[in-house]
Amino acid sequence: MKQTVTGLTPEFNAALYWSNKPIKKFVCTLRDRETGKLEQCVYGASCSDRAAELALENTALNRETTLVVDIHLATPEELGCEVTAPLPIEQKLTQIAEANALQTFRLQQHFLLGNLPAITAVENLKHHCSRLGAALADTLAMLQVCEMHRRCPEDWPDPVNTMEWDVAVAAAALVLKEATNEASN
Known part of the structure; x- marks a missing residue:
């Protein structure tokens, strides 16, 4: 089951998101030099070097000829989350009102429920x-x-x-x- 993450902007900054977390999720892309096969995996580690080591230790490819060609901090989509844009406040309030059988109305410039x-x-x-x-x-x-x-x-x-x-x-x-x-x- 996919987890839905709301409120993330299209300009999601993975470095900022993971900066204060002791264990970060890294997406590692491996390539076998002989066959050209690619493998992508996600590892939790404290730094990118450790994530690369884990990827090389656990690859299904030939460990002797495999290289890490890319490593970066994971985004919500890469972790299997479905990302939706944040709702406008009026729409959020309307949903809350409908879910709780409340009325919505305007009082001057305020939207109330x-x-x-x-x-x-x-x-x-x-x-x-x-x-x-x-x-x-x-x-x-x-x-x-x-x-x-x-x-x-x-x-x-x-x-x-x-x-x-x-x-x-x-x-x-x-x-x-x-x-x-x-x-x-």
Whole structure:
């Protein structure tokens, strides 16, 4: 069974690929000087000289008259792998979506996949959280004014029943009501 290797470019650099591996695969081409027969084999070795020695030791040709005429680092094709070009990212995402029963959609320049109702719900929840955070900040600011009034009633006016107080309380109540309605749906 052939192994498929994806993502390799047509300009595969065997020297770069094998550079950090202690044992490299070398393709050795042998030729018998008397008969002219060629033999090609692959050997794993730490260097090309050792691969050439192994090729000469294990050849089916006449060992007395055989020479190594070519030796080079193996490519995936020479090792029996089927090489395919890398897929564009959108095509990869589409395959993942199909394999996992997910939807694909575009959001501005982004290509996304997922469960659209769940993503929409999360976005709505984020929106409500930001609004709730703002309402909470306003309410805390009003509570700080109340605390200052309680400590120094002469210097700080009572904020209760002022327009600012009513706006902060109404905004907080509205956001909480909307969040509660969304959560119950």
